């Protein structure tokens with residue numbers, strides 16, 4: 001089994017990374033393969049709504065998004081980590097996720113998602129909610145911990161002092177592991193849920 005982790009922060013060894021790394025260690029101890037994508041310093045443009053992806057099956061802009069897509073397709077779980085910028089997930093990560101989720105058409109049903117956020121002080125739960133929306137529009141169950149998945153710190157050494165935040169990450173990784181393994185068993189036993197042809201209405205009438 002494999003988990004893809006995405007760090008939206010430009011600080012490749014910062015506070016968000018500290019939280020993600022705490023999870024990586026638990027995944028690896030439980031036999032789950034991990035891959036960490038550091039996207040925070042990359043030039044990732046936003047979606048321009050050209051809809052070329054509906055024909056191409058991938059984004060018209062060839063960058064990290066198209067490189068990440070097959071890794072996401074292969075993975076059983078996706079963890080996205082973000083520093084909080086103005087009470088939101090950071091813009092680079094949002095550009096990446098908008099295009100990744102919009103341009104890929106493989107079935108994401110029952111891949112497990114988890115969002116992790118890091119801040120000096122405020123805006124954590126707003127950013128956490130924002131990130132969970134990618135999973136919950138894609139048929140992806142969301143793994144949870146014993147608190148909302150946040151860590152406090154302006155840098156790695158401050159985050160390392162947030163013992164509760166680190167414990168939340170370890171619990172999250174254990175719960176996510178359990179969920180992924182249970183879903184694998186469920187798929188073998190029952191198969192994926194039946195899918196209806198998609199109804200798409202642009203107006204509520």
Ligand SMILES: Cc1cc2nc3c(=O)[nH]c(=O)nc-3n(C[C@H](O)[C@H](O)[C@H](O)COP(=O)(O)O)c2cc1C
Pocket residue numbers: 009010011013014015016017082083084085086087088118119120121122123152153154155156
């Ligand atoms: C542009 C910008 C906006 C920020 N906005 C917030 C904020 O709204 N709330 C907050 O607590 N910290 C804010 N911060 C601080 C970061 O969220 C915090 O330092 C974070 O833990 C850094 O994570 P990193 O080390 O992974 O980059 C902001 C930082 C930057 C650069």
